[in-house]
Amino acid sequence: MEQFTSEWQAWHDDRLAALATPFGFLSITGLHWLQQGENTWEGAPGSFDLDGDTIRFRIGTGRSAGPTRAALEAEGAQDAVGGPDTVAPARGDADSHANGALRTTLGTDRSGTPWIRLAKDAALSWLVADHTAYEAINRDGRIGVRVRDSKSALLSNFVDIPAFPLKRSAVVPGVFVPYSEPRSRRIATALPGLEMDQQTLGTLTFEFGGATHTLTATGSLQTGLTVDFQDRTNGDTTPMWRTLSVGLPDPDGVVTLDFNRTVVYPFAFMPWATCPAPVRENILSVAVRAGEQSPTRTISEDGVSHPVGLIAMSDGFPLPEVLDWLEDSGTELFRHRLRRSTTVPGPMAASAFIVFGMKDIDGHADDASVAAVREFAGDALAVGTPVIGIGTSGAEIVFDAAREQMGSTGQHTSFDTSPMPVVVSADVAEDRMLRGCVTMCPEADMGIIDIEALAAEIGDDTDTRRRVWTDLIDRFTRLVITRG
Structure with a gap:
């Protein structure tokens, strides 16, 4: 049991460290959907002008801004394979499962104006001004800029995420049955009115709480499966849904579901996340009292709780x-x-x-x-x-x-x-x-x-x-x- 506990604690510590990075999800302080033409808001370092599916950034008077490390890396990879007319991989954000390869193009025009063009459901941390990064996102064709402040009140006050007591009974085997081809499903997201396409890969069947359950799996057959699910703790001790990374199945399709490692999506902390909701059949008829619970410290338009x-x-x-x-x-x-x-x-x-x-x-x-x-x-x-x-x-x-x-x-x-x-x-x-x-x-x-x-x-x-x-x-x- 000691090793079981220490391994979970190491995983939990890594999870907290990933959330608490300067421009991680806990730094998000706003999301601005762009209209065609000029877009700016209080505190913005300039104007984010939308022309079709391309954003051009015009710096404000007396302000300074530059590309993020992620943007420089993406542009460098793009240049290495043929210049700005060639697509290059974007750095997607973790509140959205990858639907195929997310790709984008970016550069600077002859006047020195930076621009970025995002493929559907892509995201890239693009510009940084002082202690704030500006992330360009495309969600189902809607283009926006999400603001990440490394000095946000939520990030500054973050310590931990509450979790249920660790239990071995929450670790169960399952069997993955892949579809012959991935199936695209239309799903809701944490943002009201926003839907997106999700690639589903197959089904996971397992026993939990004295019953047999089957969930539809997403994720990747190369890097690992994921299940988004609802259960009877939602709205009480947990948010409306949670997610669990399952890993890769063995040659016989066997996987291990460790519900102690169930995590909450960023939407549990803030209203500006676009996290995917579970497909409608991923509702468990039992209470999964394992994994992360609703965070105690959250942020909204009114500030940190x-x-x-x-x-x-x-x-x-x-x-x-x-x-x-x-x-x-x-x-x-x-x-x-x-x-x-x-x-x-x-x-x-x-x-x-x-x-x-x-x-x-x-x-x-x-x-x-x-x-x-x-x-x-x-x-x-x-x-x-x-x-x-x-x-x-x-x-x-x-x-x-x-x-x-x-x-x-x-x-x-x-x-x-x-x-x-x-x-x-x-x-x-x-x-x-x-x-x-x-x-x-x-x-x-x-x-x-x-x-x-x-x-x-x-x-x-x-x-x-x-x-x-x-x-x-x-x-x-x-x-x-x-x-x-």
Whole structure:
């Protein structure tokens, strides 16, 4: 099992490294479909003029831009085989499966204006200006420019992708039966209104979750098969579909499907990806609880998200409306219900974490899970991620983690005297607007907030209690958002 785990971890590390490259998919900040004629937008280094299927770039006044390394390599390969009238391979992007050889032509005209002509479904990182690259793409005849910023907020805040616990049962054999000839299928994509042609190569049959399944395979018979699929985790713990690289079949058509290595497409992170959707028959009737889950950190037209991880230590919680108020405040909640063998999220997977739960309540997490969350809370505090503990169980776990971080020993503060204690890390407690309602505990460098006592000071009624909670939540939300 140790080798199995270490091999997966090495694969996972490579996956994260590939995503986190300066102009990788996490750097994408926009997509501009071009109209015939002149096209520009705020922040563009010039004008991208579309003439038929050719883009010409005219540099703006006072701006500088040049070809990317990929463009230089493509142009060099093109020149080596006969000049700009000869097609040369484009550097395609990983959110689109190759439909045959993707090829493009590019060059510079006599006036020094760079131009590029893309074949259908081709893509090439073409120009770079300062820390931003401009990728020319053709998707089903639509031509656009996708912007990749090496200093994007999503890339800067990226740490990890959550994944299901690793399991050997998610590794199953399958049999590939190729078609006599590849079949072209019309498919949807992650971009509404955009369709594309997909080459399908055959079928993969395997057993999973007590049933036999057959999926249509894409990819390449030279480099490896791929299956895009939907399953019953979609919309809950995973995006609307995921993809799995299967590799090449052996001479008998046997392949290995390791669903632990299922990955999410770039569309799970952003709205500007054009990832292919599965063919309609690639819907599994089971929940594939293996591989990558929905990322916690995403980006949209409104900017990067500010996720707050919510770690539930018990099923019951006396004030469920508090969680609703938190969700209404503008934060994006990711709930983690701790059960046996559940993986605790990474300490930087969210902008902040809330651990909540009540002691002596049905469905409380077992001792092993409590220990795992205590260790996690300590790690989060060590790297500066704000952590809050709510409830007799949640507060104690976070407080104990902080005490361990400081090396404190002996008897510590009891949280059983308050019906709903709240413990906050120092970065939250030291906020100027919260100082008046926080009692600092030097033994743990944590703050304690007694919500009920605060409400009683003002007026012990439901409306007052709600106002105290919402004021606290509003300030916490502002701290999370301004911290990024």
